[in-house]
Amino acid sequence: MTVQCIACDRFTLKTGSDEWARQGFGNCANREKFIMFGAVKDRDCGEHWPAPDAVVEKRRAWLKAKAANDKAQGRGAASCADSPGATGSTS
Numbered sequence: 001m002t003v004q005c006i007a008c009d010r011f012t013l014k015t016g017s018d019e020w021a022r023q024g025f026g027n028c029a030n031r032e033k034f035i036m037f038g039a040v041k042d043r044d045c046g047e048h049w050p051a052p053d054a055v056v057e058k059r060r061a062w063l064k065a066k067a068a069n070d071k072a073q074g075r076g077a078a079s080c081a082d083s084p085g086a087t088g089s090t091s
Helices: 018-022 053-072
Strands: 002-004 025-028 042-044
Touching (some): 018 025
Antiparallel strands (some): 002 042
């Protein structure tokens, strides 16, 4: 099944560094902590467990706010929150 980690209950942006999280990378509870996954990258995962919609929307809003703040501060590095998947699109 093709899914996005941002929509999984086992995914978190909190266990890695703030810099990784700001760029949209987090950890899966089913994997080692040193393995980072892109929050809005489409991937096949047999261990996906849907997170509540409110959690997913909060994550998306946080990523967009971080990306806007970074852009305003001239950091220039695009986050995966800038990707088409960040708006809920799968294409």
